[in-house]
Amino acid sequence: MANATTPAVPEAGRSPAAPDTxxxxxxxxxxxxxxxxxxxxxxxxxxxxxxxENIARLIPTVEALAETLPEDDAPRACALACLGEARMRLRLGDGDTDALRLSVAVRMARTAGALADHHQTLRRTP
Structure with missing residues (x-):
């Protein structure tokens, strides 16, 4: 059984579909x-x-979009930095007090919002 900090593994090695941003x-x-x-x-x-779950689903999608850009591209660099942060957030526990639980939720919300922004930006990048 996976714990709360481990994202679900996609079936048959497939990447999960990106959530509705x-x-x-x-x-x-x-x-x-x-x-x-x-x-x-x-x-x-x-x-x-x-x-x-949304962060775990956005990571491979944003990463795939970023990898299509040149290595010296600023939006690519920003997205890749955000991906590192997102992976770190997924390793956070849930917290054992109400204040910590709220703090974790807020961090998850910020990260999910940033990934949604990168997803939108990278989809528009020619």
């Missing part, structure tokens, strides 16, 4: 909204799990 952004905005009350513990845990 609009959905990723909506969830991220909800956690990052200034002055918003944190969601209840159960809802926060569910949101964090979904964000983890």
């Amino acid at each position: 609009a959905t990723v952004r909506t969830m991220a905005r909800r956690l990052l909204a200034a002055g918003a009350a944190p969601p209840p513990r159960d809802e926060l845990a569910a949101m964090t799990a979904v964000l983890r």
Whole structure:
């Protein structure tokens, strides 16, 4: 059984389909909204799990898009740096206090939002 920090392995070695970036952004905005009350513990845990899944699904997609660009391309470099950060975030535990759980969820939201931005940017890059 995989723990909460291990993304699911795609079946038959296939890359999972990238999530809908609009959905990723909506969830991220909800956690990052200034002055918003944190969601209840159960809802926060569910949101964090979904964000983890979305990050795990966006990583191979963004990486594939970045790899098509020249090595000296700035958007490629930015995306690859973000991918390193995203992989690090997936190794975070869930936290053992409410404050830590919220902190992890916020970090996941920021990372998922950044990956969605890179996905959008790289898809438009000629």
